[in-house]
Amino acid sequence: MxxxxxxxxxxxxxxxxxxxxxxxxxxxxxxxxxxxxxxxxxxxxxxxxxTTIKRHILVKGKSSPDNSKLREYWHKRQADSPKYLFKSRQILWRRQKGKCLVCFDLIDNGENVHVHHITPIRCGGTDHINNLCLLHENCHRQVHSNRGQLIAAVCKLLEPYAE
Known part of the structure; x- marks a missing residue:
């Protein structure tokens, strides 16, 4: 150069x-x-x-993400290094322990991830990190499509996270 x-x-x-x-x-x-x-x-x-070099941890033996017996191993491995670039998403990911708050499946299962406002902005919510959570795209769509009972139930589930 x-x-x-x-x-x-x-x-x-x-x-x-x-x-x-x-x-x-x-x-x-x-x-x-x-x-x-x-x-x-x-x-x-x-x-x-x-540029500093970031070392990665080698995968144990012949471990495969497709092996259902090693699901916890892969979850722990992903928890050590979330792939999100934005610091706010990393904070949300760690706070939720890498799980979607609607279906309780891993956030990193290949689906698109959306940031959801626990208290909607039109109802007085803010963009503060305490009012946000990560949801799968489909879970997010379900939360917003069923305005009645489902949204009330989900909001009740999410209340402990909105501090």
Whole structure:
């Protein structure tokens, strides 16, 4: 990558000296012990060596997610590293112990996941994390389709989570 950067700088400013190019395109960033960061006043190019390596835990033996006897093993394994990118979804996932609050099945069973407002916004609810929960797409649809008894029952189930 460094060679490409140097070639770009030399091609762009073929009449300029190497010292001038070095001052213009390379510098130092606060918090990094590196004098060769390709940058301008506002931006810099991220170096791959700055990325921390995340180690993963190897799967035990010939364990398969399809084996019903190892369901708890896979659930615990997923609980250690939720796949959600957003911090709020990770918090919800951990709070619910990885289970849907309607069908009590694992959230990570391959279905789409929706964020549900326990107290609807139109009824005075907020987008605060204490008023949210994760539901499967189908469970979420069921909660919103049966406005009468089902929604009251589900809201009663979800009340302990809305603090």
């Amino acid at each position: 460094w060679m490409r950067q140097a070639r770009f700088a030399c091609r762009k400013h073929s009449k300029k000296s190497w010292e001038w190019l070095k001052k213009k395109y390379w510098g130092r960033i606060k918090g990094r012990n590196d004098n060769w960061v390709f940058m301008n006043k506002d931006l810099y190019l991220w170096k791959l060596q700055w």
